[in-house]
Amino acid sequence: MAEEFLSEAAIKKNRSKHRIKVHSLQLSLAVFLLGSWQLLADHQILDPFFYGRPSGVMHQLGVWITHGTSIGSLWVNAWVTFYEATYGFLAGVILGIIFGVFLARNPTAAEIFAPYIKVSNSIPRVVLGSIFVLWLGLGSVSKVALAFVLVFFPVFFNAFQGTREADHKLIANAKLLGASKRQITLRVIFPSALSWITASMHVSFGFALIGAIVGEFLGAQRGLGLLIATAQGNFNPNGVYAAMLLIAIMALSAEWLITKMENRLLNWRPTQVSGSEL
Amino acid sequence: MNSGSPVKFENVSKRFRTPKGTWYQALAGLDFEIKAGEFVSLVGPTGCGKSTALTLLAGLEQPSIGSVKVNGSEVTEIDTSTGFVFQHDATFPWMNVYNNIAAGPKFRGVKDYDALVRTWIGKVGLTGFESNYPHQLSGGMKKRVALAQALINEPTLLLMDEPFSALDVQTRSIMTDELVTIWETTGSTVVFVTHDLEEAIALSDRVIVLTAGPAKVKADFKIDLVRPRKARDIRFTEEFLKIYQDIWSVLREEVDLAYQRQLVAPGKEN
Numbered sequence: 001m002a003e004e005f006l007s008e009a010a011i012k013k014n015r016s017k018h019r020i021k022v023h024s025l026q027l028s029l030a031v032f033l034l035g036s037w038q039l040l041a042d043h044q045i046l047d048p049f050f051y052g053r054p055s056g057v058m059h060q061l062g063v064w065i066t067h068g069t070s071i072g073s074l075w076v077n078a079w080v081t082f083y084e085a086t087y088g089f090l091a092g093v094i095l096g097i098i099f100g101v102f103l104a105r106n107p108t109a110a111e112i113f114a115p116y117i118k119v120s121n122s123i124p125r126v127v128l129g130s131i132f133v134l135w136l137g138l139g140s141v142s143k144v145a146l147a148f149v150l151v152f153f154p155v156f157f158n159a160f161q162g163t164r165e166a167d168h169k170l171i172a173n174a175k176l177l178g179a180s181k182r183q184i185t186l187r188v189i190f191p192s193a194l195s196w197i198t199a200s201m202h203v204s205f206g207f208a209l210i211g212a213i214v215g216e217f218l219g220a221q222r223g224l225g226l227l228i229a230t231a232q233g234n235f236n237p238n239g240v241y242a243a244m245l246l247i248a249i250m251a252l253s254a255e256w257l258i259t260k261m262e263n264r265l266l267n268w269r270p271t272q273v274s275g276s277e278l
Numbered sequence: 279m280n281s282g283s284p285v286k287f288e289n290v291s292k293r294f295r296t297p298k299g300t301w302y303q304a305l306a307g308l309d310f311e312i313k314a315g316e317f318v319s320l321v322g323p324t325g326c327g328k329s330t331a332l333t334l335l336a337g338l339e340q341p342s343i344g345s346v347k348v349n350g351s352e353v354t355e356i357d358t359s360t361g362f363v364f365q366h367d368a369t370f371p372w373m374n375v376y377n378n379i380a381a382g383p384k385f386r387g388v389k390d391y392d393a394l395v396r397t398w399i400g401k402v403g404l405t406g407f408e409s410n411y412p413h414q415l416s417g418g419m420k421k422r423v424a425l426a427q428a429l430i431n432e433p434t435l436l437l438m439d440e441p442f443s444a445l446d447v448q449t450r451s452i453m454t455d456e457l458v459t460i461w462e463t464t465g466s467t468v469v470f471v472t473h474d475l476e477e478a479i480a481l482s483d484r485v486i487v488l489t490a491g492p493a494k495v496k497a498d499f500k501i502d503l504v505r506p507r508k509a510r511d512i513r514f515t516e517e518f519l520k521i522y523q524d525i526w527s528v529l530r531e532e533v534d535l536a537y538q539r540q541l542v543a544p545g546k547e548n
Contacts, residue, residue, distance in 0.1 A: 172338055173368040177382040177431065178358040187385075191372040268372040270413040 052237035057245065060238040069227055078246055081212050081224040084140050085250075088147020089208035096152045097197060100159025105185060110160075117156075125149050126214055133219045143220065147211030151204040155197065162196030163189050195269070198262040205254040209247060283350075284435055284467040285312035285335065290344035291492070292330055304330040306492035307344070312484075317461065317468045319478035321529060322488030322496075323536030328471040329365070331493070332437045335469060336362050348435060358386070361433030361466075365440040369412045369423050375399065376408040378423050382431040398426040401460060418449040425457070429464060436461075436468045442477070454480060454509045462506055475529060479521055480509040487529050490536040497528045 006014075034054045040046040041053035048056065064074040071077060103110040129146045136142035166189050174188045216225025224243045231239025292305040304327035312318050320328045333339045334346045337356040346353045348360065369378050377384075379398055383391035399405055402422035412420055421441060428436060442450045454477055461468060472478050478485050479501055487497045501521060503512060512518055 167368075169364055169366060169368045170370060172336075172356075173362065173364060173427075174370075174381070174385070175338075175356045176336060176358065176360065176362045177427065178385040179381075180385070183385055187381075188370065191370075194372075268374075268411045268413075 048237075049235065050237060052241055056238035057241045060236075060242040061245070064242065070230060071222060071226060074246075077222050077224055077227055078250070080140065080222045081209070081216065081247070082250055084143040084212035084215070084223065085147050085205070085208040086254075087140075087144045088211050089151050089205055091144070092148045092151025092204065092208065093155050093197075093201060095148075096155030096200075097159045100156045100161075100197075101163050101185065101189060101193065104160045104163035105189065121153050121157075125153075126210075129211075129215050129218045132215065138219050138221055143212045143215030143223070143225075146215040147208040150207040150211040154200045154204055154207065158196040158200035159193055162193030165196075166192040195266055198258070198266065201258050201262075202255065205258060206251060209251055213247065283311050284314050284316075284348060285318075285469060286347040286350075287311070287331070288345045288347070290331075290334065290341045290346055292327070292334065292339065292342050303492040305334075305341075305494070307494045308488075310486060310495050310498065312467060312469065315465050315467055316484060317470065317482045318484045318486060319470045319472055319482040320486050320488055321472060321475055321478050321525075322493060323490050323529075323533045324473055325540075326488050326491040326532070326536060327493035328473075328488060329439050331488075332362075332439050332469060332471055335435070336360050336437055358431070359434050361428035361431060361436040363421075363424050363428050363436070363438040363441045365443060367412070367420050367424070367444075369420055369427065371412050374409045374411050375404055375415070375423055378412070379426045379430055381427060386431070394430060398430045402426045402456075416449075417445050418453055421445065421453055422456075425460070429460065429466075432464070433466055436464075436466050438468065438470045440472050441470075443472070443474070450477075451510050457481065458507055458509045475522065475525060476513060479503075479518060479525070480507070480512055485525055487525060487532070490532045490539065496532060497525075499525055 037046070037051075038054045041048040041051060041056075046053075068074060069077060103113060125146075128149055129142070132142040132145045136145060170188055170192065171184060174184050179187065212223065213225035213228070216223040217229050220226045224247055228240050228243045231237075231243065287308045287310050290305055290308040291303070293301045293303045296302045308327075308331060320331060322328050330339070334341055335348065335353065337353045337360070340354070348357060370381065373381065376395060376399065380391055380395045383394065388394075396405075399408060402425055404419065404422055404426070407415065407419065412423065415423070424441070442453050445453060458481060470478070470481060475485075482501050485499045485501060486495055487499070488494070489496045499521065503515075503517060503521075
């Protein structure tokens with residue numbers, strides 16, 4: 001009897017079977033966890049006054065969406081937090097890359113700035129939030145500033161390291177091929193530092209959200225952080241969870257966008273060994 | 279521009295600071311000259327300073343003592359009329375084959391490079407692979423990219439640092455053949471560093487044997503084999519074997535010496 005390789009259709013079928021299995025187990029886990037929370041709360045084993053419950057979270061979201069929140073429309077508040085985080089993120093990424101690449105390309109400048117950078121990096125940056133609120137007021141600018149300082153350093157250090165680790169042979173080759181210093185920075189150094197930079201961008205958007213929300217805790221007129229602080233003050237755990245859910249959706253969407261962009265920019269890299277994603 | 283010989287080493291010594299803070303001397307009074315259009319190989323034992331000689335010629339490093347002249351003028355900075363093919367892969371991984379080969383003309387601000395780039399892609403046999411990235415190519419194909427990348431700028435001097443050492447033996451002999459064929463159409467002066475004597479003889483007009491490091495010239499052989507050559511077949515001729523024996527008898531002492539030292543000081547590489 002002749003042995004045969006599995007047909008393409010059979011391989012596909014096996015793969016989709018596996019995916020269905022994984023997804024249905026993921027779903028059952030969610031149902032189990034949320035269901036037990038709901039049941040425990042319904043039977044007063046978990047006090048819903050402190051712990052809330054899933055149905056309460058959904059109800060809270062429904063109320064916010066249809067009637068608005070105590071501090072105005074939900075969408076306006078979500079939008080405020082989103083753009084504070086995004087502006088802080090963009091400013092931090094852009095300046096982080098510029099400073100990182102510049103200092104790595106100019107060793108003397110790097111030597112001069114090194115102690116200052118170390119000192120400013122060692123300050124717990126969330127503390128700066130209070131200063132920014134004092135300096136820049138309760139509006140969005142102070143939150144953007146806090147998000148910015150949280151994003152700047154990781155991006156800066158990665159850009160710096162990525163630039164320093166650019167292959168010297170490639171730089172020598174580019175010089176021999178006639179590249180100017182500027183062309184080397186743009187065409188050789190920047191692309192080779194790019195995988196370092198995008199790696200830092202994944203964590204950075206999370207930092208930017210932290211910056212925006214902590215800034216809003218510390219004093220704001222609008223935003224999801226203020227919404228959480230208000231819910232906390234009113235002993236409304238469902239409100240805290242509902243705002244958390246919105247923040248999580250925001251973070252995941254941003255992560256998805258960053259991954260898309262990374263794949264586009266780094267399409268020259270060998271495809272990563274596929275495996276479970278985390 | 280061509281006042282003086284294309285390559286001239288005058289009593290060149292070079293030392294480097296090692297990571298431990300001691301000095302390492304790579305070259306000790308290197309002295310030789312190369313005529314225009316000559317294909318010259320530098321052979322010598324591993325770690326003798328052959329590659330250092332090339333980096334001086336390219337202007338990537340400066341000599342500690344003595345002077346290195348290209349076309350009559352001293353090399354003080356990177357000279358873009360020199361082409362360099364590196365030992366290890368130095369193609370840009372984020373550029374596809376086309377853009378890698380077009381890199382030189384683009385950097386130099388040449389307009390209308392498209393036809394030129396396509397000609398070179400054809401010459402090195404990569405037509406159809408224009409949009410592949412280096413990681414999608416075999417070792418031999420990457421070398422072809424590197425070769426076209428250097429030659430497209432029509433360098434008057436081409437430097438090659440053990441370009442084929444990372445290839446398997448069969449690919450290597452094919453590449454040697456193709457290099458001869460391509461070079462014979464360009465007529466540029468070539469300095470080729472290798473520790474493979476067979477490769478050196480098959481390719482060169484002259485073979486310069488260097489001593490175990492710090493390197494100086496030990497012997498200088500003229501290779502009177504006919505051109506155009508078929509590098510793969512010429513290895514089996516009697517003349518070839520005769521030349522091989524002559525050079526090997528000289529090189530061997532240095533190789534033995536270098537090997538003895540390695541046993542004493544393990545892990546010392548150039």
